Amino acid sequence: MPIITCIDDLRQLHRRRAPKMFFDYAESGSFTEQTFRENTTDFTRIRLRQRVGRQLDNRSTRTTMLGQEVAMPVALSPVGMAGMQSADGEIKAARAAARFGVPFTLSTMSICSIEDVARHADAPFWFQLYVMRDETFVDNIIDRAKAAGCSALVLTLDLQLVAQRHKDLKNRLSAPPRPSVATVLDLATRWRWGLQMLRTRRHTFRNIIGHAKGVDDIASLMNWSNEQFDPLLNWDKVARIRDRWGGKLVIKGILEAEDAERAADLGTDAIVVSNHGGRQLDGALSTIRSLAPVVAAVGQRTEVWLDGGIRTGQDVLKALAMGARGTMIGRAYIYGLGAMGEAGVTRALEIIHNELDTSMALCGRKSVTELDRDNILVPKGFEGDWQ
């Protein structure tokens, strides 16, 4: 077993252990992948300020997200098809998150259903909703999330249509994979993955199959999902969903202060500054560069979280110092899941926690709630000067 000391170790193991089409699915951004790359590289442009001579005992990374106590301000983002990176991946990630003490978000496009995860998870989780044209499906899935005890609805607004990812088209991505010579050759070296998949019955989108009108097999599911993302999604629809849900609401996929204000006017409990991990509008600003104007606009009215590009605890620290109340991670835990299942997600959380705690201490702070702009150096023009 290799010694895993950083998220990139998990990424490399994930690449070796999961089928190419699923690793590529996680690793890609849309079109030229500029925004995908800059989400991570822009973090490196912010520097931390080392402080000395301060007492550093009794440190804490604990705080709250949506009023819920968390071991560190890092929630797991919704990731479609996590159950293809590792068999029953959503259940494994939910369990690892609950044991670590951070929130897990289940995607609409998950392999395990809301009910599957609720049956096996040790704690309430959050449910992420994609708004589909079929309002009956949307209402039913909201009701299912309520019945399963989900403690927040994360409403994703930045995917009214799907931006192209070259690798997914070239790999003919599907869940389960279609039989082909390339798939068989690929699986021959990923036998561990194959064996685990044979042991589970969960191989396709169980939130949807059997729950959407006319969707009872893979072929009908593919047709349905191609035409269902709702191009008519507007703020009135968001208000309708807020009312139907009636619980804690998180709006995900905001980059602009003006949109953040609309979301805050609707009474959202948190806003996630996110560009879908660089998978949607290629050419958009990275999330770390988009954060400060959103915090300035609505930070007094609602929690603002950053999602996108986080690969280290230092990145979490920088986001908090730039004004975020919390963060979300996608690929950082998915690499862990693809590498080592539940233990890999736990390892990813441990790595980020250790990096956050150590770096916070070396910045002279004892609590994540004390982090602020004094802890960082930000290059001129980083957040602005764009016309």
Ligand SMILES: Cc1cc2nc3c(=O)[nH]c(=O)nc-3n(C[C@H](O)[C@H](O)[C@H](O)COP(=O)(O)O)c2cc1C
């Ligand atoms: C493979 C993959 C699948 C994703 N699926 C969803 C999804 O189903 N719903 C959603 O709201 N966001 C989805 N996202 C976006 C993540 O929730 C999150 O915004 C993104 O991963 C953050 O960037 P990071 O991976 O650099 O941390 C997905 C991201 C990845 C990498």
